[in-house]
Amino acid sequence: MISSEFDIIRRYFSQQQSFRADVNLGIGDDAALLQPPADQMLVVTTDTLVSGVHFPENTDAVSVGYKVLAVSLSDLAAMGAEPAWMTLAITLPQSDENWLTDFARGLFSLAQEHNIQLVGGDTTRGPLSITVQAMGFVPQQQALMRSGAKAGDGIYVTGTLGDAGAGLKLIKKELSAEEAVVHELHDRLNRPTPRVAAGLALRELASAVIDISDGLSSDLGHILEASHVGADIMIEALPLSNAFRSLKLENAWQLAVSAGDDYELCFTVPAEREQSVQQQLDTKGIQWTRIGVITSQPGLRWHDKAGNELSLTNSGYDHFSQSRGSQ
Ligand code: ADP
Numbered sequence: 001m002i003s004s005e006f007d008i009i010r011r012y013f014s015q016q017q018s019f020r021a022d023v024n025l026g027i028g029d030d031a032a033l034l035q036p037p038a039d040q041m042l043v044v045t046t047d048t049l050v051s052g053v054h055f056p057e058n059t060d061a062v063s064v065g066y067k068v069l070a071v072s073l074s075d076l077a078a079m080g081a082e083p084a085w086m087t088l089a090i091t092l093p094q095s096d097e098n099w100l101t102d103f104a105r106g107l108f109s110l111a112q113e114h115n116i117q118l119v120g121g122d123t124t125r126g127p128l129s130i131t132v133q134a135m136g137f138v139p140q141q142q143a144l145m146r147s148g149a150k151a152g153d154g155i156y157v158t159g160t161l162g163d164a165g166a167g168l169k170l171i172k173k174e175l176s177a178e179e180a181v182v183h184e185l186h187d188r189l190n191r192p193t194p195r196v197a198a199g200l201a202l203r204e205l206a207s208a209v210i211d212i213s214d215g216l217s218s219d220l221g222h223i224l225e226a227s228h229v230g231a232d233i234m235i236e237a238l239p240l241s242n243a244f245r246s247l248k249l250e251n252a253w254q255l256a257v258s259a260g261d262d263y264e265l266c267f268t269v270p271a272e273r274e275q276s277v278q279q280q281l282d283t284k285g286i287q288w289t290r291i292g293v294i295t296s297q298p299g300l301r302w303h304d305k306a307g308n309e310l311s312l313t314n315s316g317y318d319h320f321s322q323s324r325g326s327q
């Protein structure tokens with residue numbers, strides 16, 4: 001491995017990539033030299049994926065390469081940042097050519113889509129673990145944070161919820177479904193779409209934004225905590241994909257609000273800017289759904305359309321699943 005470390009870097013990581021004018025010096029020296037725009041903030045985020053922890057051990061390498069960048073891009077999206085650069089620290093059990101080729105294919109396909117350049121990294125031997133640091137830019141004062149939600153703001157999400165969680169259950173054989181559904185939900189788990197365009201569109205419009213990595217309940221909870229507010233959510237408004245609905249789960253809503261890995265954005269918008277948001281997102285073809293409203297009363301409350309309040313209990317979402325029945 002040591003003797004082939006430089007080989008791996010040259011063969012798999014130095015070659016195929018987008019070349020940006022703001023990279024003065026990329027891979028190959030002791031460090032990279034980068035030129036951020038003078039009038040913008042540098043936005044930096046890091047995520048690690050450990051085999052067997054963050055993805056099942058048998059996940060195909062194309063998906064691993066794709067996902068490790070997707071989760072970092074999702075963080076940039078949630079800040080309203082435009083992606084620019086990344087570094088890659090990769091620990092490999094062995095130098096497996098097929099695995100590396102596929103990994104690089106997954107990584108660079110998404111990198112090219114977002115014009116993000118790999119500018120450095122580290123390559124070591126050990127249990128499979130991959131860290132990506134992604135960097136991007138946002139104009140001064142335009143970064144989207146968790147702390148700006150105010151009572152009366154609408155609460156929205158992009159895309160659909162629960163697909164990745166259902167995909168994981170299918171992989172673990174806790175669920176079964178027809179092949180097309182399995183395929184679609186696996187894809188949502190392995191190749192989440194980072195909502196970069198939505199993040200950019202929400203600059204100067206959204207009052208708070210977070211990406212849903214741990215489940216709506218938990219991540220919206222972070223907005224509420226940071227903003228010192230509460231929320232009323234209409235559970236029937238939560239967007240579910242046809243593939244997810246076709247599973248006919250008894251605890252569909254519970255899974256949709258608690259399962260992680262969807263990498264959709266959850267955001268809040270003051271009433272007077274809702275139309276602008278609608279226009280922006282519709283123009284860009286981004287699916288979005290209004291799911292509730294921010295309140296001054298703290299806490300996260302779930303309502304069904306009959307007006308019943310369904311509370312989350314310490315023992316989980318029992319209350320919830322009992323009242324909802326199958327969906
Ligand atoms: P040093 O020993 O000076 O830290 P390395 O031998 O670790 O340098 O790396 C040599 C060059 O290759 C550096 O520019 C480094 O950023 C880059 N590099 C190493 N591993 C990776 C990787 N997995 N992806 C991208 N660049 C890498």
Ligand code: MG
Pocket residue numbers: 121122
């Ligand atoms: Mg080094």
